Amino acid sequence: MPLANTSTAVPVVVDEGKCIADKGCTVCVDVCPLDVLRISELTGKAYMKFDECWYCMPCEADCPTGAVTVNIPYLLK
Amino acid sequence: MDEIKAGLSEIDCDVLVIGGGTAGPMAAYKAKMKNPDAKVVLLEKANVKRSGAISMGMDGLNNAVIPGHSTPEQYTKEITIANDGIVDQAAVLKYAQNCFEIIQELDKFGIRFQKDENGDYDVKKVHHMGTYVLPMPNGETVKKALYRQLRRARILISNRFMATRLITGKSGRIAGAVAVNTRSGEFLVVRAKTVIMSMGAAGRLGLPTSGYLFGTYENPANSGEGYAMAYHAGAKLANLECFQINPLIKDYNGPACAYVAGPFGGYTANAKGERFIECDYWSGQMMQEFYKELQSGNGPVFLRLNHLHKETAEHIEQILHTVERPSRGRFHEARGTHYAETMIEMHISEIGFCSGHSASGVFVDEFARTTVPGLYAAGDMASVPHNYMLGAFTNGAIAGEHAIDFAAEVDFEEFDRTDVAREQERVLAPTRREDGIPPNQIEYKVRRLVNDYLQPPKVTRKYELAQARFAEVREDLENAMVVRDSHELMRAMEVASILDCADMAACASLYRTESRWGLYHWRTDFPERNDADWKCHVLLSKQADGSMGCEKRAVQPYIVPISDDEKDAYYKQRITAEA
């Protein structure tokens, strides 16, 4: 069966103005137990790549600059 | 990013610990402390810093056996009764005897337990039998404290490696494990003299009512590999039909924590705001009552705190919204719910395997040994019932200390290299296809079927239908699943474990032709408990012909005897006189 791309709203938001991933920080990506965050090759900032979040919050708690906000995934909000 | 690279490395170690959540770090630490010269490797699918059920801490110990508040014997008795008698007491008693020492050690690590103004542990009484609750209102730094100890002890940590299969040798002894890097698809073969499994619950089995695949009660990284790997290595798994089903906050799908609220006067109530739970211990019996109330005209069920002082309710709210599942606060905020004002709607969780909350796990003895020589298991995936977080720590410690001694006496076990090649082929098969079905769709389907057919009450005909559907999905999984990057490869391997667990859940449940453990194993065709035929363990394992099969195993004679009227007292929902 061929594959399609379906869009989905992801719960984690990164404030690019605050994120210092371009200075070598990878904290949120490191701590996420579901491994759903990445550093964008385009912007050099962190973002949520996969909609597979446990809304558990280590990414937000450990971010040194307060750039991450975890929202409740829409389906269970 | 995330592209799949070819690669295979091999390392050796004395003790390999798989799963760096709660039991795993303790096992690795204790093994290394006992023999600092030994090579101890801790392998983790995520990152030990924040992995596992206790990622953001826990709001309390549910089962702390602290001198002056309860005794190991009393605890053993209560667990035996709460688990309907199906308990090998040696392991429970050993936990109970060791756990206080572990609390003190965790305290020294910097893990924060509630203390009174005089610095003594502030143990809370929840019911009459024993007192076991020790709150941890500031416990969100648990994992950091553990990680710090591991680094100081110079334990070798392999993050982002997902174990996929154990390797056993020609004699049946453990030889190591195969793992895949979740960011590159590269393989790591770990030859080990002993292996300790601590991969947590099988928490991604049922589908949460929200339909969100990752909105599970358990940490969804715990997708059941521990159970599946043990099965494929020939280990026996105990009482898998004793499902885990937990009370929770509806939609949010995280714990409501009546345990935290209880000592402050909060409780689980029906729509009238009244208590309805008769049962004294978190058990299948309690969940049965919960379920019946939900179904009855008195439902739904709520967590009630709005009769308390505003300050008290807000204090509880503050605890619940900073530790364990801190996004709870955000969930309520969005709906404008305040604990001091309204009752909080509750529900029951999807099904899973977990001995931490119930009793379904890889069969182990009091030294955490499985039935495969050299292979240990601890925490939610090992069969010591109602073990929770402190059980994971304590039994992890027991496993680590035993395994390091075992490793000193044996050499590496020889194994067949083609086993590794075959495993590589199994893992990579979905990457070789151009199109097909992605893992998330297969996962949704399996878990939807689990809800439709396996969720109690258990009906024989529905279970048989489930088995037929699972077999069809297995065809798709083996022949049509497609994976495009290393992240998806991890999900693909997870879905294989989930399907194995679904099959195990069905097989074990059909075998035990009675009802036991309240809602956990409520079979409508066999509604009565039948002690004459079934007061025994059910052990599931891979049979010689490769099929899945079950056998009975006698419960070990009790070390702490329980008189008939004590048992009776429990079943009649009354409290014993001698507490």
Add this chain to the structure above:
Amino acid sequence: MTFEPFEAFTDVEDLADKLHDADASVRRVAVMELADTADPAAVALIGSALKDESAEVRLQAAIALGEFDGRETAEMLVIGLVDADPRVARAAADSLAELKDPAAADPIFPLIGHADPRVRSGALRGVKELRRPEALAYALRALEDQDPQVRVEALGVIGYLKAEETLPALIACARDPMAEVRRTAVGALAFSRSNHAAEALIRALADADWSVRETGAEMLGKGRYARGAAPLLAAINDADWQVRVKIVRSLGQLKVVEAVPQIAAALGDEISNLRKEAAAALGEIAHASARPYLERYVDDGDPDVRKNVRWALSRIE
């Protein structure tokens, strides 16, 4: 192909240069990396970052030191504690509270006399868990502090040390104008089984603040102060039901037979928590005179009440 499968143990010296990078964010990342080494040799370097011109870097250093222990760590953290930026000071105070090594207390002691009340509180919080007897003198002096939070933290230090000679000071604090100070003092003095302590707890039963009354009532039972019996009984109609719950529980723990009729009256209360506690207390006391009351409530609508009533009856049999 081979690759390194393990988390690296980076050499601290290799990270030192990054601490001097022109970009504050790079320095900040360096501090985090230093913390991850878990190498005690990193403490001094991280400490040096507490003097960084960027408050962000200093904040990171204060957080990072929470990963270490010992005297040297404390020496560094006290620099952070007096930082002009309140975020840095707060993070340093939190990290101080993580210390476990008693030797860490020495560098902290002098700050208990600092001009800034936040520093004084932070220093007291830092030495509490370390349980050093020398802390007493500092903490006793801090009980006179203008700032109520400092007084609360000082009570914390004193309470943990459980020294009989601190009792007069604790009793004095039980009359503090601030309720939170009184509540903490009442909790802290309950280590002492003396009559003076008992009298202070009894006085707390008449406090204007419900949480102080609640703590007093709880402590009288928990510490099994026999002379608390009559005052508890006299207070059984407290305006606040959460206080009444604690009074009833303590009367049970003290096995006050004379209290049976009044406790039994609470079996009919509309608040189920109180009914349950009353039944449990009557079970603790286990006096035959409670039987007729209890029998009336075997079928209470609330399962917890019912169970406790039955349990109590079984104790009387």
